[in-house]
Amino acid sequence: MRxxxxxxxxxxxxxxxxxxxxxxxxxxxxxxxxxxxxPNTGNIRNREVRSGVLKKGQSxxxxxxxxxxxxxxxxxxxxxxxxRTQMKVSFWDFPAWQPAYAANPWAVATLYDAxxxxxxxxxxxxxxxxxxxxxxxxxVLIMGLGNIAMSFYVLRQLFKLKPGEPVMSVLTRRSAE
Numbered sequence: 001m002r003x004x005x006x007x008x009x010x011x012x013x014x015x016x017x018x019x020x021x022x023x024x025x026x027x028x029x030x031x032x033x034x035x036x037x038x039p040n041t042g043n044i045r046n047r048e049v050r051s052g053v054l055k056k057g058q059s060x061x062x063x064x065x066x067x068x069x070x071x072x073x074x075x076x077x078x079x080x081x082x083x084r085t086q087m088k089v090s091f092w093d094f095p096a097w098q099p100a101y102a103a104n105p106w107a108v109a110t111l112y113d114a115x116x117x118x119x120x121x122x123x124x125x126x127x128x129x130x131x132x133x134x135x136x137x138x139x140v141l142i143m144g145l146g147n148i149a150m151s152f153y154v155l156r157q158l159f160k161l162k163p164g165e166p167v168m169s170v171l172t173r174r175s176a177e
Contacts, residue, residue, distance in 0.1 A: 063167045068158050075151040082148070118142050121150050128157070128173055 089097055101107050125138045141149035157170045 060164070060166055064158060064161060067167060067170075068155065071151040071154045071158070074147060075155065078146070078148045078151065114146065115143070118146060118150070121153075124171075125153060130173075 085091075122139055122142050125142070126135050129135050129138060138149070138153065142153075154170070158167075161167070161170065
């Protein structure tokens with residue numbers, strides 16, 4: 001399919017999309033590469049433009065609620081699984097279960113994968129947090145508790161959002177924290 005710029009509309013651009021097999025021209029509105037509304041602009045997501053059903057505030061509230069439910073589920077699930085696993089095999093009985101775990105190459109590879117993921121998440125936390133003490137505390141929590149600490153951190157950031165503030169601002173550093 002080919003796209004040809006026909007005119008600008010607000011912050012977006014209207015393209016004419018030509019389907020190769022039918023030769024039909026179909027108008028298509030494209031906005032800048034942001035997924036959600038940018039602060040202080042009238043941009044709305046492409047899905048909302050196509051459907052015309054969702055309003056900007058409704059989609060932002062839905063996304064925030066969805067993310068709170070998702071990370072709340074992850075947090076709760078990981079707590080329950082940790083308690084359940086601890087009841088079956090004590091973490092503190094390390095010499096008893098360590099040889100079998102270390103003998104399984106997939107277990108070791110998964111452990112490395114998890115900790116590299118924790119490190120990646122921690123780099124983002126370092127970007128978000130300004131205080132050195134907070135960075136140290138979150139490092140210990142993330143490396144010790146893994147996804148429990150990570151899901152808690154995201155939930156904490158989501159609950160800090162002001163009403164109407166885009167969810168994408170969770171990813172950026174705040175000016176005054």
